[in-house]
Amino acid sequence: MLRKNGFICALLIVSCVFMIPAVNCLAADxxxxxxxxxxxxxxxxxxxxxxxxxxxxxxxxxxxxxxxxxxxxxxxxxxxxxxxxxxxxxxxxxxxxxxxxxxxxxxxxxxxxxxxxxxxxxxxxxxxxxxxxxxxxxxxxxxxxxxxxxxxxxxxxxxxLNAKYLVKYLAGTMAHINKEFGFKKVYIMNQDVAWARKTAEIITKVYFDKAGWEVVGHEAYPTGTSDFSSALMKVRAKGAQVILPIFDMPQSGSLVKQWNSMKVPALLAGFISPLAGPGAWKTFDQKISGAINCNFEMGSAISSAxxxxxxxxxxxxxxxxxxxxxxxxxxxxxxxxxxxxxxxxxxxxxxxxxxxxxxxxxxxxxxxxxxxKFDEGHQVIYDMDPKTSAVAAVIQWNDDGTRTIVFPKSIADGGIKLPAGLKAAK
Amino acid sequence: MFIGTTLYALINTSILALMAIGFNLTFGISGVANFAYGAIYILAAYCIWGMINLLQLPYLLAVAIAVLGNMVLGALIYRFVLLRIRGQALSEVIATFGIGLAILELFSYFGWVGFEYTLPVFSDRSFIIAGTYIDFQRIAIAGFAAVLIFGLWIFTHHTSVGLAFRGIAQDERTALTFGIDSDRIGALSVSIGAGLAALAALFIIPLGSISPGEGYDVLIKALAVCIIGGLGSTGGVVLASFIVGFAERFTDTYIGSHWTMIVSLAAILIVLTVKPSGLLGKQKELEERI
The missing domain is CATH 3.40.50.2300 (Response regulator)
Known part of the structure; x- marks a missing residue:
């Protein structure tokens, strides 16, 4: 019996030894x-x-x-x-x-x-x-x-999406807000990193300056910042109607919470990573109704029929x-x-x-x-129609915790609505 | 704007003091710079989150377990790691930093990252104070920081354990001759420091979210405040929290948000150049006078 068990053990060991190259071979293949x-x-x-x-x-x-x-x-x-x-x-x-x-x-x-x-x-x-x-x-x-x-x-x-295309989407959203509600005063808040700096710089140059908007303030925050009270007080003091946030750090969730708790009378419309997904409703205690977020790519935390x-x-x-x-x-x-x-x-x-x-x-x-499709800079081309290009999706949070795609028109399920307490300027 | 900035600077001061007080207490008494402090802060937050959301425990029970758990962890770290290397500053730093790193990286490794990891606020109400909206959570932070600092003063001045703490902090050898067990007090100081980290997390985390990276930030902020105030000095921690807290908020409002960090670092540099022991520190006082 002992000899039999010993034989089985030896067989197993030999099998294992021979299996190692086989596994490696699979990995190499x-x-x-x-x-x-x-x-x-x-x-x-x-x-x-x-x-x-x-x-x-x-x-x-x-x-x-x-x-x-x-x-x-x-x-x-x-x-x-x-x-x-x-x-x-x-x-x-x-x-x-x-x-x-x-x-x-x-x-x-x-x-x-x-x-x-x-x-x-x-x-x-x-x-x-x-x-x-x-x-x-x-x-x-x-x-x-x-x-x-x-x-x-x-x-x-x-x-x-790259920063140029993001600007196109943000500018489109701002134009929509301007057309619907007559808002023309914006406060830009961005993370102090290359893509966000560039986005803020380009949108100011190619859209806000040309479309007659007034940029009443612009703040750049080092990554890791978690207190935005100073800027939010300035938003109120300077009468900004729209806050354009551009952040991808987790701490930017604090901005949403402070925007809420300080009851800032301005529409939050831009990109804050914690606002993108369905879980944000619970994370922010169901108090993000009206907030608008640009999800950078269709399929990233948003889908459409x-x-x-x-x-x-x-x-x-x-x-x-x-x-x-x-x-x-x-x-x-x-x-x-x-x-x-x-x-x-x-x-x-x-x-x-x-x-x-x-x-x-x-x-x-x-x-x-x-x-x-790629362009000559090896960048996937983003535009406004999913039939001809890749698309991003601008969403707005509703009172019941659902999200509606509001931009671009080709995939929109509804228009932008002002949150309770905010009045149109026209 | 000035009054609003002052109010938020006071809250920022309270947040910094809360973050630093546990670290400072441990260092002031046992002389151990607990570099696992930030990780212990985050650990408590994750524990509370897990007990509330995964185990469905009542909030207060989860908090009590997390605070006590942190205290036990602090005592265990002292008993099984720090006791053997006590007095070797570099070894203490490396050992505690290693423990902290392991805790934080474990959370990253197991994918505990995301915006859903946050703690509930005590109340979601906001109040208007001098024309400025301030949420209840921030008011609670300011109140708790004041109560905690006063409570610590009572503890260290009017209780036998607190007096033993001060005895060890002033002169360990003399304290030993009075029958104070320095190892027991040392373990207690690391334990209470860890408990204070858990309480700080309970108050501060609801303002944002829990992430492993936050552990490093908390450690850096606690270190900065303690270095400016003078390592081991509670009064120094309060004073330094005021300096950094006000410098950050006023820089943010009147100079520019991207200068906030630079001004804080400049404050550290200036204080250390003028007074290397920190504002109220006594560590190198004799050398400074000479």
Missing amino acids: SIVIGVPTSTGFLEGKEALKAVNLAVEEINAEGGVQVGAEKKLFKVESVDIRDAAPGVPVPEALLGLEKIILEKKPVALVVGPFRSEALMAGMDIIAKYKTPLLGTIAMSPASEGKIKKEPEKYKYIFRTC KVPKSKAFADAYAKKWGASIEAGHGISPSYESIYLLAEAIERAGSLDADAIVAELKKTDREGVMGRI
């Missing part, structure tokens, strides 16, 4: 996708979940056709922490380089949060010739670099992870990026970076955000 992001932040956490969902769906269908064989996707992630206040850009870049060198990914998805980190990281990506489909960082300066040196930076793509894939994505995400998407930026682009990559690999028939990049540029796909 799969297509590694690197996800360097700030997983300690909601957008990073949910973007990674969206990537995993897309990978699971593709693998369930048998994987990706690479030439004559099918290969499975495999996700490797690293927390580069660049979204956290005080984390220097070089530290984030170390994480980026580490995942490229250690995991040898075929492509990177999501990427840095901060445009400062993306700009600095572009040279690393060019050096290692690893395609990146960025889904969070928004400064259009990266596109400028790509246009200037297209051969060097051809590996960098962006599938999320007019873009069927966004509904399917929202349902699949909730089913897989047991909770709805709460982040209004980067989630649907992260999901879509995996499909874009899979299609580019299949068209290229190889895992060669140059071949994949060449095919990515030819992308034309009906996706979660609408129709997805």
Whole structure:
């Protein structure tokens, strides 16, 4: 009996020893996708979940056709922490380089949060010739670099909204507010980071100055700020009718709470990340009625029957992870990026970076955000109709805790309504 | 605008004092700079959130468990980690910072990030004071900070344990000759410091949300206030909270929000240059006089 047991044990050990190379072989055969992001932040956490969902769906269908064989996707992630206040850009870049060198990914998805980190990281990506489909960082300066040196930076793509397109959406919303209610006095409050600074600067120049609005105040807050009382007192004192917030830090939720508690008589309309998802109603004790938020991409914490894939994505995400998407930026682009990559690999028939990049540029796909195509700066084109371009969605919170898409017109389910206590100026 | 700014500066002062008082108490008595303080603050907040939302416990019970749990954790940290390295300042800092890092990173690792992680406000009412809207939570913070500081003064001046605290803080060896057990008092100081961190979280977190990154901010703010005031000096903490609290809010209103952090850092630099022990600190007083 003892001899028999000993034999079985030996057999098991030998089997295990032989299985190790087999497992490694499976790992070596799969297509590694690197996800360097700030997983300690909601957008990073949910973007990674969206990537995993897309990978699971593709693998369930048998994987990706690479030439004559099918290969499975495999996700490797690293927390580069660049979204956290005080984390220097070089530290984030170390994480980026580490995942490229250690995991040898075929492509990177999501990427840095901060445009400062993306700009600095572009040279690393060019050096290692690893395609990146960025889904969070928004400064259009990266596109400028790509246009200037297209051969060097051809590996960098962006599938999320950029600051220029965000301005287009915010300006459209402001024009709507002006037309409906006659408001013309705005107070701008933005986070002191590249994309938000640029957004505030461009919208002032291209819209407010030209459309006759008066910018009665403008504040830039360091990341991590959690007291906005001074600016809110100024909003009241200067008679601003609209507050335009541009923040993606978690502490910006304090602004919403203070706007409420200080009973500031101005419409909150812009982008505050904690206002994007359905959970905001509970988070802010059901006191956000009337607040308007631009969810950067269709599918990121908002879906519409007019873009069927966004509904399917929202349902699949909730089913897989047991909770709805709460982040209004980067989630649907992260999901879509995996499909874009899979299609580019299949068209290229190889895992060669140059071949994949060449095919990515030819992308034309009906996706979660609408129709997805890249421009010459490798930026997905966002406009106002999901049939011809990708779209964002401006939502307004209703009294019953639901959200209505109010802009753009092509996907709007209703118009903007003034919250109780606010009166139109015309 | 001036009165409004002054009122919010007073509230900011209270928030800073609440954040720093536990850290300061621990350092002042046991001499341990508890760099896990910010993480303990966040841990208490997550515990309260978890007990209310996941276990459906009543609010007051959740708070009591979190505060007591934090106190036990503080005592355990002292007994099993700090006791062995007591007196080696660098080792104490590294050990406590390591514990703090582990706690905060665990929350990040398990995905406890999101806007839903917040604590309820005591009341959602707002009041108009001198023409300025102020919510009840902020008024409660200011009131609690004042009561806490007064309570601590009573505790350290009129109770036997409090007097033992002061004895250890003044001269540990002499206190030992009077039969005061320095290890017991040391453990108690870390424990009470951790409990105060939990109370601070209970009052301050409802203004925003719980996130692991907040733990580092709380530690940095507590350190800044304690360094300006003089490590170990309760009066110094109050004075420094006033300086930083007013500097931040008045800079925000009259100079510009992006200068807020710079002005605070400049305040630290100036105080340390003029008085290296901090405003009311006594650590290097003799060297400074010489």
